[in-house]
Amino acid sequence: MKILFKHGHVVDYKTHTDEVLDLLVENEKITKIGPNISDSVDQVIDCTGLFLLPGMIDMHCHLRQPGFEHKETIETGSKSAVKGGFTTICPMPNTKPVPDSPETLAWIQAEAKRVGLCHILPYASVTKGEFGEELVDFATLKKSGAIAFSDDGRPVVSAKMMREAMIQANRQNTFVASHCEELSVAKGAIQAGPVAEKLGVEGVYPEAEEIMAAREIVLSETNHVRGHICHISTKTSVDMIRDAKKRGVPITCETCPHYFSFTVEEVLTSGANAKMNPPLREEKDRLAIIQGLQDGTIDTLITDHAPHAKEEKEKVLASAPNGIIGFETAFAAANTHLIQPGHLDFLNFVRLSSYTPSRLLHIDSERGSLEPGKLADIMIVDPTVSYVYTEDSIVSKSKNSPFIGKTLTGKVKYTICEGRIVYEDGKEI
Numbered sequence: 010m011k012i013l014f015k016h017g018h019v020v021d022y023k024t025h026t027d028e029v030l031d032l033l034v035e036n037e038k039i040t041k042i043g044p045n046i047s048d049s050v051d052q053v054i055d056c057t058g059l060f061l062l063p064g065m066i067d068m069h070c071h072l073r074q075p076g077f078e079h080k081e082t083i084e085t086g087s088k089s090a091v092k093g094g095f096t097t098i099c100p101m102p103n104t105k106p107v108p109d110s111p112e113t114l115a116w117i118q119a120e121a122k123r124v125g126l127c128h129i130l131p132y133a134s135v136t137k138g139e140f141g142e143e144l145v146d147f148a149t150l151k152k153s154g155a156i157a158f159s160d161d162g163r164p165v166v167s168a169k170m171m172r173e174a175m176i177q178a179n180r181q182n183t184f185v186a187s188h189c190e191e192l193s194v195a196k197g198a199i200q201a202g203p204v205a206e207k208l209g210v211e212g213v214y215p216e217a218e219e220i221m222a223a224r225e226i227v228l229s230e231t232n233h234v235r236g237h238i239c240h241i242s243t244k245t246s247v248d249m250i251r252d253a254k255k256r257g258v259p260i261t262c263e264t265c266p267h268y269f270s271f272t273v274e275e276v277l278t279s280g281a282n283a284k285m286n287p288p289l290r291e292e293k294d295r296l297a298i299i300q301g302l303q304d305g306t307i308d309t310l311i312t313d314h315a316p317h318a319k320e321e322k323e324k325v326l327a328s329a330p331n332g333i334i335g336f337e338t339a340f341a342a343a344n345t346h347l348i349q350p351g352h353l354d355f356l357n358f359v360r361l362s363s364y365t366p367s368r369l370l371h372i373d374s375e376r377g378s379l380e381p382g383k384l385a386d387i388m389i390v391d392p393t394v395s396y397v398y399t400e401d402s403i404v405s406k407s408k409n410s411p412f413i414g415k416t417l418t419g420k421v422k423y424t425i426c427e428g429r430i431v432y433e434d435g436k437e438i
Contacts, residue, residue, distance in 0.1 A: 010051050010428060011035045017056030017389065020355040021063065022364040023378040027356055032061055034385040037427040041381060056389060059422055060355060063363040063379055064096025064127075064386035065339065068370065069186065069239060069263060069311035071161075071332070072098075072129075075116065076105025081316035081406045083117070086336070087126040089314070089405035091432040093336035094388035094421040097128040097367075097376060101161040102139065109134045109145045111153035118154055126431045126438070127424075128386075130156035130370065135174050135185055139163050144174055151181040156370055159186040159239070162286065162331070164221055166192065172228050179234040182371065184261075186237045189221035189246075190286070198327045200273040200288045208276070210327050215294075218287050219245045226250070230258040237369070238262040240313050242287040244297035251306040261308045261369060266335060266342035269298045271411060279411035281322045281329035285315065299352050302361060309366045312339050316407030334405045338412045344392050344419030355392075389423040396420065404438060 014032045019042060021027075031046040032039065041048070072086040081089075083100075090098050100117070102108045108117060108131055121129035133155035137143045141163065150158070158178050165171040165187070178185045194214045199205050201212025222238050226249060229236035241247060241262050253260050267285065272292050275283040283289060301307040315332025322329050343362070347353040353361075367377025375384045395418045400408045424432035432438055 011048065012052045012054065012428070013046060013048065013050040014054050014056050014061060014389070017059050017061040019061045019379060020359055021379040022356050022359040024380060025356065026379065032379065034425065034428045037384055039379060039381050039383050039385045042379065054423070058391065060390050060392060061379065062355070062359055062388050062390065063377055064388050064424065064426065065094050065362045066097040066366040066370070066377065067095050067312050067314070067336070068099050068309055068366050070098050070100055070314040070336070071103065071316065072100040073316060074104065074120070079318050083120045083129065084124045085404070085406040086314070086316070087124045087129070088438045089334070089336040091126050091424040091426065092404050092421065092438065093338070094340050094390065094424050095127060095336060096386035096388070096424065096426045097130060097372070099130045099132060099156050099370070101159060102132045102134040103161040107134045107139050108132070108155070109137050111149060114150065114153045114155060127426050132157055132159050132186070134158065135160045135165055136170070141166055141170070144170065144177070147177040147181050151183060157183045157186055160188065162188055164188050164190045164192065168224060168228070171225070172232060175228055175234045175236055176232060184235050184237045186239050187221070187225050188239050189218050189225060191217050191220040194220070199276050199284060200290050202273065202291070204273045204276055208326060213288050215243045215245065215290065218243055219249070222246045223249060226253045226258060226260055229260045230256070233259070235259040235261065240265050240287060240311065241307065242268045242290050242294060242298070244294045247297045247301040247306055251301065251304070254306065263309045263311045264298050264302070264307050265311055265313045266339055267333065267411065269295055269302070270342050270346045275411050281324065281326055282333060282409050282413070283411040284326060284329055284331055285313070285333055286331035299347065302347065303352060308369065310339070310343065310361045312336055316405055317409050318407060322409045332409070334403070334407055334410050336405065337403060338398060338410065338417065340388070340390060340421055341398070341417035341419045342412065345417050348392065349418055385425055385428040387425040388421055390419060390421050392419045394418070394420045
C-alpha cells in the first residue's frame with residue numbers, strides 16, 4: 010500500500026523540518042519527503058492546511074485491563090489513543106493481576122497485538138504485587154517485554170529499595186518511573202488552600218510531591234543512575250529538577266496537559282472530574298510548568314489517562330477516585346494552551362510529544378521522527394478548528410474529564426500507525 014500525503018506542513022524536531030512538503034508512505038515505512046512527489050500510489054490525501062507530525066508517544070497511561078474492564082479495556086483505550094493522535098502508548102501496571110511476571114506481560118502484549126491499532130509497550134511493576142515489599146526480577150521482565158518499571162500510583166516508600174530498583178533498572182538499559190508522594194503529608198482530596206477550605210475537604214500539601222522528588226534526585230545523583238519522575242505539578246519540583254539538570258544529574262521528568270491548562274479552581278466547576286493525584290495546583294505552579302516545558306526542564310508530555318466509571322466519579326469529592334482521561338484532548342489542550350498563545354511552537358511540541366519520549370524509551374531507531382526509513386507513525390492535525398468538547402464525542406469507555414464543555418482549538422484529522430490509517434476524523438474506529 011502506497012499513500013501520498015500532499016501539501017501538508019511537515020514538522021519534525023529531529024531533522025528540524027518545518028515547511029509545506031509531500032510525504033510518501035510505502036507499506037509500514039516513510040520513504041520520501043519533499044516537494045512535488047509524483048510517484049504512482051494507491052491513495053492520495055490532500056493535506057492542504059494540515060500539519061503532519063510524528064505520532065505522539067505517551068509514556069504514562071492506564072488501560073485498566075486485566076482486572077478493571079468496567080473502566081477501560083486495551084481495545085477501548087487503543088481507540089481513544091488513536092483518536093487523540095497517539096501511535097505508541099505505555100500502560101502502567103496497576104492492573105489485576107499486576108504485570109510482575111512474564112505471563113501477565115505476555116497476555117497484555119497478545120491482547121495489544123489482537124487489537125492492533127497502536128503500539129502498546131507495557132510497564133512492569135517495581136515490587137511484586139506493587140506491595141512495596143519485594144523487588145521484581147528486572148532482567149527477566151525486561152526480556153519479557155517490559156518497557157520500564159513503576160509501581161505507578163503507589164510510591165516506593167523505602168529509599169533503600171528504590172535505590173536498588175533504580176540501579177537494577179539502569180543495568181537493563183531502562184528506568185524506574187517514580188510516583189513521588191510522601192504519604193505522611195499526602196492525605197487529602199485536592200490541593201490544600203482556599204478551595205479545599207471552601208469545599209470542606211482535607212487538602213493535599215504540595216510537599217507530598219516535592220519531598221519524594223528531592224529523594225529521587227539525590228538517589229540519581231549519588232548513584233550515577235537515571236531516575237524518572239512522574240507527572241510533576243509544582244513550581245518547587247520544576248525548580249529542583251532544573252537545578253539538578255544544571256549539575257548534570259541524569260534525572261528526567263514528565264507532566265500532563267491538565268497541569269498547564271487548569272488550576273485547583275477548576276474543581277469548583279468540574280468537581281471530581283478535576284480530581285487527580287498529584288492534584289491541580291495554583292497559578293504559580295501552572296506557569297512554572299509552562300516555563301519548564303519551554304526550557305527543557307520537563308522532558309515530555311504524558312496524559313496519565315486514567316479512566317473511571319461514572320458512578321465512581323459521582324461519589325462525594327473526598328471519596329471519588331483520582332484521575333481523568335486524557336488521550337483525546339492531549340493535542341487540543343497543548344494547541345489551545347501552549348501553541349496558540351505562543352508559549353511553544355510546533356517543533357518544540359514535537360520534541361515533547363514524540364522525539365524525546367522515543368529517546369527516553371530507546372525506541373528512536375524506529376519512532377519519534379518523520380525521517381525516511383522510520384515507521385510511518387504519523388498524526389495529521391488541523392490546528393485552527395475550534396469546537397466544544399462533549400461527552401458524546403468521547404470514545405474512551407469512561408468520560409471523566411474536566412475538558413467536557415470547554416472550547417478547544419485543534420483537532421486530529423488522521424492517525425497513521427505503521428502505514429495504516431487507524432483513525433480518520435468523522436469515521437468510526
